[in-house]
Amino acid sequence: MTQANNDHQDTKAPKVGFSVKPIGYVCSGYAQPEDVAHTHVGWTADSARIQLMSRYAGALNGLQGYSHVIVLYWVHRARDWKMPKHHHKPPHVKVFATRMPVRPNPIGMSVVQLLGFSAQTGEVSVKGLDALDGTPVLDIKPYIPNFDSYPDGEVPEWVARHLNSHFHVDPAHSGAVPEREKA
Amino acid sequence: MTQANNDHQDTKAPKVGFSVKPIGYVCSGYAQPEDVAHTHVGWTADSARIQLMSRYAGALNGLQGYSHVIVLYWVHRARDWKMPKHHHKPPHVKVFATRMPVRPNPIGMSVVQLLGFSAQTGEVSVKGLDALDGTPVLDIKPYIPNFDSYPDGEVPEWVARHLNSHFHVDPAHSGAVPEREKA
Numbered sequence: 001m002t003q004a005n006n007d008h009q010d011t012k013a014p015k016v017g018f019s020v021k022p023i024g025y026v027c028s029g030y031a032q033p034e035d036v037a038h039t040h041v042g043w044t045a046d047s048a049r050i051q052l053m054s055r056y057a058g059a060l061n062g063l064q065g066y067s068h069v070i071v072l073y074w075v076h077r078a079r080d081w082k083m084p085k086h087h088h089k090p091p092h093v094k095v096f097a098t099r100m101p102v103r104p105n106p107i108g109m110s111v112v113q114l115l116g117f118s119a120q121t122g123e124v125s126v127k128g129l130d131a132l133d134g135t136p137v138l139d140i141k142p143y144i145p146n147f148d149s150y151p152d153g154e155v156p157e158w159v160a161r162h163l164n165s166h167f168h169v170d171p172a173h174s175g176a177v178p179e180r181e182k183a
Numbered sequence: 184m185t186q187a188n189n190d191h192q193d194t195k196a197p198k199v200g201f202s203v204k205p206i207g208y209v210c211s212g213y214a215q216p217e218d219v220a221h222t223h224v225g226w227t228a229d230s231a232r233i234q235l236m237s238r239y240a241g242a243l244n245g246l247q248g249y250s251h252v253i254v255l256y257w258v259h260r261a262r263d264w265k266m267p268k269h270h271h272k273p274p275h276v277k278v279f280a281t282r283m284p285v286r287p288n289p290i291g292m293s294v295v296q297l298l299g300f301s302a303q304t305g306e307v308s309v310k311g312l313d314a315l316d317g318t319p320v321l322d323i324k325p326y327i328p329n330f331d332s333y334p335d336g337e338v339p340e341w342v343a344r345h346l347n348s349h350f351h352v353d354p355a356h357s358g359a360v361p362e363r364e365k366a
Contacts, residue, residue, distance in 0.1 A: 017204040022200075064339060066338055069279075074201050093244065094245055096242045105321045139279075145338070149336060150332055151332045153327075154248060163327075
């Protein structure tokens with residue numbers, strides 16, 4: 001491997017945990033995990049609101065012109081989540097190969113459409129956030145296609161099959177999974 | 184706003200901080216923030232290695248077939264970071280409208296190419312990770328274009344201008360910023 005130093009497990013690298021804090025909370029219509037209506041593109045078609053704490057409201061300034069944002073949040077109710085019945089994850093597939101909310105660090109990440117925001121009130125309106133009502137928000141980052149969009153990114157066959165068989169695939173969306181898995 | 188409940192700032196939502204822990208560390212050739220060579224697509228063209236702690240190695244199983252992964256990491260040296268001289272961020276643009284590493288929760292997020300991995304050793308080889316050597320890694324998620332890729336996502340003019348004027352834009356990349364800002 002070029003440009004890679006030695007293993008850091010036993011070196012100067014910090015080993016302790018770190019503390020994260022909510023910058024705000026999700027206000028959505030999802031009270032329970034099973035309320036989340038997933039679509040084939042984007043995590044959900046519903047709108048939600050993020051209410052930032054007042055001291056962070058001003059940090060939204062400059063979001064004008066971005067169509068999408070990345071939301072990082074704390075999956076505070078990961079424990080309530082159950083694998084959906086229609087989710088045919090092969091048994092050999094483990095957590096880092098899935099987007100399941102139950103993870104060593106339960107940090108959720110969703111790319112959502114930015115509908116509007118107010119740097120005065122700290123309100124951010126988004127579409128496509130699959131987070132439960134009351135979810136603590138950790139970060140909002142602007143989505144920059146040059147760095148974040150890989151429409152030709154490949155997924156394993158079981159993921160492609162799953163997406164194609166359980167959701168209607170919109171061919172207009174460049175990121176749609178190819179139909180080739182349908183046979 | 185449809186499907187949005189009331190403000191959660193003063194309700195049952197958890198207010199305290201949360202603790203995150205490293206699942207591994209970045210081994211890269213970047214010792215200092217200024218070592219990171221940014222490109223126009225993807226954060227950097229260099230390869231790096233993520234060394235997971237042994238207890239998390241098995242959780243990589245099933246990553247076969249994904250071409251890209253999302254890496255969340257703790258920007259442990261955000262304090263050392265300085266705004267690059269060629270970065271012409273307008274003064275009104277604040278933290279949530281940028282990808283600057285200095286944030287309320289210094290969690291970095293990079294989409295990188297997955298070059299290889301071992302669920303035995305916990306090694307993950309990636310391309311495009313702009314993280315310093317020794318950076319604690321918090322999560323690895325598979326990149327799923329249906330949910331993560333928005334090649335037509337819009338960015339403000341100052342971002343498009345910045346990307347076009349300081350980097351060579353590869354027209355083959357679907358996510359490239361349009362040349363229209365060049366005038």
